[in-house]
Amino acid sequence: MREIMKWELKNLLKFPILEIIIVFAVFQIGFIRIIFGSFCTIQNGMLTISSFHSQIGQFVYRTVTDNFVNSRTIIYLLASLLFTISFAYELDTNLTKIYMSYPVKRRDYFVSKFAGCFAVIFLTFLFVGIGFAVFMDLDYITVTALSPFILAYALTLAVLILFASSVATAIAVFSKNTSLSFIGSFFVLHTFDSMAAKIKIAPSSFLREIWEIFFTGTTSVKNGEIIYHIPYLDALKTIYFPVIASITLFLISFIYYTRYFEVK
């Protein structure tokens, strides 16, 4: 399984994903930096945003979330593209037939592909996000590994990509067609996102809830320092529904691929 995963990553990274994301990130970050540069460099030393300095805090909070909301489109695009390449395109070009003729277990093959694509999208966007925070000098949020910003960002990213990956995998595996898989995945993800804002599994709904929970947490003062309390339980309750939906979709695709899928 390790070898299949390494091969998947090697193949996926040969695709210009990083270049696409860097161009996108540079454009977004650069644009915001030029327009709102004076706000971004303010050193307020605060841990929370909305409780203190509400005007600047609200603005930066919105900038961060809005950027994340905008980047959802490119996450959907990438998920549709990578899962289409990994499942449907390989089937169309007979590569699946070749790979499955080697001593490879179907479950390992499926899981490696899924995990490979997921890891590429997640890690790329995680680093882009952290880079964004550092570049924007968001030091009032204190960008450390366990800071609320990083945790909230990593959690929302993981849930969002898991959701997008499950949808894209299911469409790729069942459609078995490159064009249908790519267009279908992107269309379903984008439509679902924009049309179903009131449904709990819709990314536009649960993402904002997670961000709200992380950034409107309570604070207390101890020895003159402000301590931020993250309401983890509330955050878990928010992701419960989309995660269950993603796992269900994943399992349906997994069972179909390992038991009934025919490589024609």
Next chain:
Amino acid sequence: MLLEVRELMKFYGETEALRGIDFTMEEGIYGLIGPNGAGKSTTIKILLDLIKPSYGEAYIFGMNCQEKSYEIKKRIGVLHENSRFPGRVTGREFLEYVGKLKNIDLRDIERKAEDVGIEKALDRKIGEYSAGMSQRLGLAQALLGDPELVILDEPTSNLDPLGRIEFLEIIKKFHRENGTNFLVCTHILSELERVCDSVIVINDGVVLDYGKIDKMMEKYCKVYYRIKSSDNEKIVERIGGEIKGDYIYIYRKDFHERLMEIIREGVILYGLEEIRPDLEYLFKRVMEESK
């Protein structure tokens, strides 16, 4: 017995791709021959557990192909029809990946690349390979780890005539030197004759007959003779046979003494030729007999 197929059937909706395939394969080079759409590739896909049979069973090395496919695939090599290998990686990277999956000594990559003649192209991206080189790479990956059985599906279909001859020579060499067994699935029969010692004739989803080529020839085709003379009618009258154009075709062997008598009577013999039927003729005869 290397391979055994029992009453294999495959339906796609109402279409019957296989209608009960039965054959066995011993050691050697076997040709699975039949026209396009006969069911050759479907049979191979079932052997590799890429698709499930609707009915029947297939065994390789005595193991059920559906239940023990992982164990079977460790001991076989495969080259599929129209294989397109990943273009963004080099030949070496691809063969190393296959080698790791097959858990073999990676030094074998160099040897196999040399055997099939792509050693100089190993560090080039596969996307830059010609059709012939890509097919050789396909053969190299199938031969990695010296498998006991290699299944080749239409291996020469996109090669030029010289490439086809060289490709078949490699197959012969591996069988001769390493004892590798091959199941070559093709519809280009003239080439198969150069390498195969046995054939399985398949048409319309059923096996019509299978066995050693010489025995099949004895069963279905007889050696015949083609004669051209100054008096064809006289020869046919005395010996038999049939006239087609300028020639007489005789389908028996015991005519030589009587032919000498006719020559002594003054008939001039311009030519006498022994015609041995080829695989194409055998295939045609098997098809005719099955109707």
